[in-house]
Amino acid sequence: MARIGLVAHDDKKDEMVAWAEANHQHLSQHELWGTGTTGGRVMAATGLAVSLLKSGPLGGDQQLGAMIAEGRLDVLIFFIDPLSAQPHDVDVKALTRLATLYDVLCAFNKPTADAVLAVV
Numbered sequence: 001m002a003r004i005g006l007v008a009h010d011d012k013k014d015e016m017v018a019w020a021e022a023n024h025q026h027l028s029q030h031e032l033w034g035t036g037t038t039g040g041r042v043m044a045a046t047g048l049a050v051s052l053l054k055s056g057p058l059g060g061d062q063q064l065g066a067m068i069a070e071g072r073l074d075v076l077i078f079f080i081d082p083l084s085a086q087p088h089d090v091d092v093k094a095l096t097r098l099a100t101l102y103d104v105l106c107a108f109n110k111p112t113a114d115a116v117l118a119v120v
Contacts, residue, residue, distance in 0.1 A: 035060030
């Protein structure tokens, strides 16, 4: 069982929910963590158990980063909107830096999320 973090920028939340619905059976075999809004939407749409952290801009991205630094997260699925500036871009950069530093398996869009899910 993998410990998977789920987060999505606002313009990618619908895509994350659709991806989670399509992968419900596989995701149900793992321990899921999500930032407040993303995780809540995934949980509501799929019925999957998602442990909720704070919303991304309120510290949820940093909470996921701390989990990575502590070795408590195996996979990060983060649907990023590369064309929209985010008010908490520094937190997003820190999260992706930590995931890279600690060799956490990452996906930043649907095709890579599909590939990552196929190996966990």
